Amino acid sequence: MAVKIVTDSLSDITSDIAEGLGITVVPLTVFFGKESFLDRVTITTDEFYYRLTHNAVWPTTTQPPPGDFLDVYNKLAEETNEILVVTLSTKLSGTYESALNAKGLVEKECRIEVIDSLTVAMGLGLIVIAAAKAAQSGAKLDELTALVRRAMTRSNFIAYFDTLKYLAKGGRIGKAQGLLGSLLSVKPLLTVKDGEIAPLTRVRSLGAGMDYLYNFITGFSNIEELAVEHTTAPDEADKLVERLSSTFPKERIYRSTVSPVLGVYGGPGAMAVTVLESESK
């Protein structure tokens, strides 16, 4: 029986990829006032960003309840006796706790391993994809757990934000707090370090930001997988992918949009790239 792979919607794994690789994505919830939406299920990214920029109501987000994971586990346990769950960083959300919590309540005999990826977005997505591919070719749970832990050290996520306003308001700014309050208009570049949002540097323009992302990627000589995603900047994302095509085959680049839940913090105009380095032999 093949191991089943579960992650949360902050992995930014699109439904196409999820279907193709047999990944179950458990959605987080986004609230606009009393209205609640399941991330990427009952709200599309377009609808979400429209509301984010046009609504006076500030959205909030919350982790899936353990029951959601329990439902998934129970369903998957019909087909397998081993499940691997990889969640976004525990420093950014309690999703991991929910996933862990539901573990002991599964009715059938089933081994479940829950891993805190200490990263987010495609930083998490590419790790999950790697695990799902290995699971398809027959890797067992212990091998997959080890594979994920190794992949975590090779997943490099950085993001360009058009503004820090949303991140600051959402309370997840972490160590990037020092970037706030600039009297000049500056665009931050951020990464995730030890599970927390951390500052990298600042630029003054979109152009310089895109150069930074480009140089970041081309600085790697050993790219196994590459992902480019955005919140509301499809044209800029296309341009970046086009520019990268001499470095990495265009059709192999994973494209996605940043999930609403993360978009609450990224705000419009954000762009993120992830490099999964290949394993040194």
Next chain:
Amino acid sequence: MKQVDSINGQELREMLATATSWLEKSASDVDALNVFPVPDGDTGTNMLLTMRSSIEESHRTGNSSASTVAQAIAKGALMGARGNSGVILSQIWRGLAQGLQDKESFTGSDLADALQQGSTMAYKGISNPVEGTILTVIREASEAGQAQVASGSNDLISVMEATVNAANESVANTPTLLPVLREAGVVDAGGQGLYTILEGALRYLRGEAEQMQFRKPQMIASNIPQPVRLPQMAAIEEVPYGYCTEFLLKGEELNPDRIRTRLRRKGESLIVVGDETTARIHIHTLDPGSVIRYASSLGTMHQVSIRNMDEQHQDFLEMQKERAPAVDIATIAVVSGDGLADVFSSLGTTAIVPGGQTMNPSTKDLLQAVNVVASDKVIILPNNKNVVLTAEQVQSLTEKRIEVVPTKTIPQGVAALLTFDYEADFETNAQLMKEAQSTVKTIEITRAMRSTQLNGLKIKKKQAVGLLDGELLAAGDDTIDVLNKILAKLDLKKTEIITIYYGADTELAEAEQVSASIHEQYPQLQVEVVQGGQPHYNYIVSIE
């Protein structure tokens, strides 16, 4: 005193429904306790939604045994858990349900046991339990319940009272255990939420459900006083504070209004309260003697206190220095002008040394700043060609490691500072910052000090002159013209942003005119106008 020996499932459901309504009244207050940056925002709302899910589930079971209702409550919480606090709450109810297993109804000692199991289960459910949170509150509260039972009491109200009182103390104590709460000056939100639920349950047992409609739950205050918010460092001038003078004045026919009028001119923060026989007076003054002399002419003085606030302020600054986060790499910038100083501070400069074109700081000034910053690795941005050499002397005078990034203009300094890479080491950063200098061009517009001839230009005294990266390239009577002449010499095709820092002698309106004129000629550029407040230079323009 009222006693409740035992309750059944129906009453358990009502008790928790009452507690949920009680929590609802303060959910937004609990939300407000959230410390920045805590994941999954709204603790009060999350706990409330979790409780509601529990209550709904408990209504689905027709059975009224305590055991069945408790199971339903645990299941509802599990399915509806929101946020970390919701998940922990669901664990508590799971433990409680285990404790009440097979019981039709339960007594005080049953409840104490069940809460104890709830506490154990809560700790088990969390991979990395942190003290000073809801976990501590449930543990200490349940221990108090156990102690009450051990002292021979089996009445539900007395067990619950002991539990609630302990929860109250435990919540107040959370900032002592958790630094992030201490810094924010709040108690733990999840702990407060749990306290409110327990307290609501107690009120139900006491039969107060009716009165609760008109009341609101108590928000527990931290048992540590609220810390003072720290202003930013790098004070350029010290404002004298004088003496904080306070005393009680006793006499006959005192007139507080008149005293207020008489003292108003003697200082600030004046407070005079009281009546004809007693008045309390508080004032910040540079001359406490004259205040005392006046007051003693009106009556007798008691509890006199005169404190030197400058000294206090100095202590405060010292404390602030100790508390300042130890930065791995410090940056020191030489800047003149309040606006520019603010710009550099806002971009994260560790310390600012005032100085610039006509007031170059001494090596000693720079050394002092180097000594003050809490880091062994210091990058200096001179921002002026006449300061570079001075800055380079500092290394020979200190044990700390110094890198001078030889920025010659303010825009070069800003560009260097922005490039700072939080992940890179000292040498790499110095290198990156040196490279960044060349990514920006600087135009400076000032007034000629004397008539002269230079670079083929005839310059009259007081005429506007323009420099591009330090080289004098244009002169004229009109400031905007001079600026345009220089802009015309540049290839702006690859430029994205122009920042205009206007000086102390320049009006914002004129600066905006300059901005509009640039925008008209180069509509693709983003133009930003910033108050620089620099002396002598009408404009410093950054082109990048």
